[in-house]
Amino acid sequence: MTLGNPHTPQAADRGLTPARIEMYEKEFASRPANRLMQNAVTQTPVDDIALDRRIVTAADHSVSHHLDDWKVTDQKRSGRCWMFAGLNLLRVGAARELGVKDFEFSQNYVLWWDKFERANYFLESMIETSGADVDDRTVAHLLGDPISDGGQWNMFVALVAKHGLVPKTAMPETESSSATGPMNRALKSLLRRGARDLRRLAADGAEAQREHKAEVLAAVHRVLSIHLGTPPQKFLWQWRDKDQEFHREGWLTPAEFAAAYVRIPLDEYVCLVHDPRESSPAGRTFTVEHLGNIVEAPPVVYLNVEMDLLKRLTMDAVVGGEPVWFGCDVGRMMRADIGLWDARLYDYEAVYDAPFAMDKAERLLHHETQMTHAMLFTGVDVVDGAPRRWRVENSWGGEKADSGFWTMNDSWFGEHVFEVAVRRSALPPELAEALAGPPIVLPAWDPMGALAR
Template structure:
């Protein structure tokens, strides 16, 4: 092949050439800083090199308002953070009513029902879209991850409303609830196989599809019961309080247990998000197509608000004595061993001699961020009426940070927190009114539909 004509020169412009590579190598070698960073990063994790120790050592872990007086939980090798965060919020009031220092609702029980309901939700979506090509973008999105561990606040509320709660003793953890990969692998194949069959039976009518859906759900039920155990329909609830006094509440259903020991009005909570994209107006509600876990449950709805309002509402709730559920992009600017988040914790620009200039909106638009994790705010450091740092209950066990409680500097909140759940009554009147308007429907693949996992 020759490269003498105009077309060939254009091709060289589109392709990487030996001359370009040689130039890049000379430029790299000509800068002593590059060689220094190469020597450092080839021998040391880049985060250790990029760490700004002034930020790390300058982060005080104390806060002016501190709620937690309990042990951190551990989701282990599962993506149940959203569920743990929700149950951690509810266990505060339950422990107080029970008169115990530490208490946990069964995360395994709620996950069993989430998986089963989500399988049904997925199969209904397949039936609804069975007239589309399999490579239709929505169909492909549904098939890409038919049943993950992740979730959203509204999905948590829907589960509690539909299936109640039980104490951890009534349905303890299993190997698969703590490490979900093998179970999820089986469920995903089973559901994709079911999707194939439902699409093939579309021409045979709704009856044929519904019968096949029943068969798939029966198989899902078996898989979940084998991996996670069988959810109790009733259980005997008795306990010893912190003063060694014995109590017995008798035989309860999950619904009766939730009614007795959930001390917060979950149906009064709304989910606020900070979505700074130009296409997402402040003061409007949003929902995401096919986002959810229970068919016919209230949809997952977000209200887009300014970041400063989100911070103030979270601060006010904590000062008022109530922890706050929130979702974020957890691994950005995170130092896990110290349990610290700060927006400037690592100076990657100095290591790579390259600026990183995308703001939050650009990161959303260009797939560089989304909500990946949910946790609980349990403290805030207030200075002159504003939050300076936040105390966070994570669900990654007690071996990091302050026995599982992390510190978030306020700079990180603005850049990487996406949503919080707060009481409707805390909203300004104009935003409370906006909740009643029809939501803007975003496509299934929009980043605001990401599930915290």
């Protein structure tokens, strides 16, 4: 094979020649600021160097509308933020109904059913795509992460609707619910092997494939029960309220418990997103291929809206006394020890003397961003009718920030928040009508199908 003449201008432009490398080295050494930054960053974390102290010192964590008076939860070493955020939203009304200060639904119970349903959903996707090559882009995407911890708002609602809820005392945390890595490793191996077998059985028909799927699911059930325990079909519910009065409600099923203590109409909530790409018109609904966890549940559907409306609806809900579930790209411009997000928190351009700026649409198109985490808005600071900063209940424990409650400056919301769940009745009439339209179908690998972890 001929690689071409290495002395031609074209080859010189394509390769890293010694002359070009020497030029870069001389350019770096010629600037005192580069040497200064080298000395600093080789001894100190770059985020400490790039941190804009003006933003930190100007940060005021107080807000005009503040809902939370409870303790935060802790997802520990798991990717369950989306279900923690959902359960944190629901526990507010449950705690009031029970007359207790703090209350938690069992996150382990929801995890168990999500994993089992997700395994079935994946195997059905493998049956559906068994006629495609294994290196087909959709098949490869599905095989890349067959049973993630992550999820979406609609997936949380589907789990509650089908399987109900239980209090944390009825199915407490285990080692594996708090650190899901080893369990997920076993599940992924089982499911990829199952995918291999289902694809081999494609010529024998769907009946043969589903017979084998049942065998794979039996093994998945064993793994989940070994790691997480067995989800209760009934449990004895009794408790003592904040006034120390004892209550016993008797034996309840998870469905009965959810019906009694979920105090908001989950089926009235819709998921709004901000996707500013030219290919994603505002006012239209979207769905993503093979995104979901329960086969028979309604598909995951988003309504794309402008950022100003997303902020206003979120602000109105919080001012009205209701926390708001949301998804974002959490690691951007974040300072964990003080619990702060700001769009200009770090000045990396000054450190590296290089441009980094891309707008939100460009970051989505070029794989620079996607939703990575879900949390709960529990406060907002409103000035002249507009939000200035937000108070956020995270699920990373209470050691950082304000006992686990973080502060988000409004500049960060616009850049890095992707979706919120709000009541359908809060939408303008034209957008409420748009929910009935057929959704635009995005491919399985589209960044708007990312799962919050």
